[in-house]
Amino acid sequence: MSGSSAALQPPADAGKPIRHPDAPAPGELLGAHYEHCFGCGPGQPHGLHLEVRAGEGVSLTAEFTVRPVHQGAPGLAHGGVLAAALDETLGSLNWLLRTIAVTGRLETDFVRPVPVGATLFFSAEVTAVAGRKIYCTATGRVGGPDGPVAVRADALFIEVKVDHFIDHGRREEIQAAMNDPDQIRRTRAFEVNP
């Protein structure tokens, strides 16, 4: 069974996504947006360490290898971890739009179990934009980019201002992220869509 709810269907007047002129070139690694992000941060020992590469248009690919710390059932990836990998993959698309956005809704299909040691190959794209609403979709395959589908997700991201994080995040982490010597990460975290 698969499909997405009415909330994830773009309205009739939605526009096509527009790749930002300064978006990383197709094939380029995006890197982490935040050192301690559970999805992509190198400073998060049990994190997913997702590796994301820009694609054509507003699309990308990503890889995530399931480690023993990501188990739910014995020897199998936890579903919440797989949803987190999809969320991170989809959230990374916003960097290609140069828009700061957070997940409003994420609907996931778990199509087949994913064993520990397996690598998931994700492909994702933004399908439509309507005002602050960004509609996107992702597929994760096992064994290779053309392997069988293991997970799928459709999502709605909502554009926010940087104040969203400053107002709601814990002060010490916000301050540390603002002081990050990595200029690209700082820009990714704090640049407001021009």
Ligand SMILES: CCCCCCCCCCCCCC(=O)SCCNC(=O)CCNC(=O)[C@H](O)C(C)(C)COP(=O)(O)OP(=O)(O)OC[C@H]1O[C@@H](n2cnc3c(N)ncnc32)[C@H](O)[C@@H]1OP(=O)(O)O
């Ligand atoms: C310091 C570090 C910075 C890092 C930056 C990089 C971040 C990367 C992170 C990457 C990590 C991975 C990513 C992560 O994990 S992001 C973390 C997980 N997500 C969150 O924490 C978000 C929590 N939610 C909120 O903050 C608010 O609810 C938001 C901001 C989303 C909306 O509240 P806001 O008051 O602003 O707006 P609004 O309520 O007027 O809604 C606006 C429009 O949107 C529609 N709508 C809203 N929700 C839903 C919904 N659930 N289904 C369907 N539709 C929904 C709504 O109907 C309306 O439509 P319309 O009436 O206009 O037609």
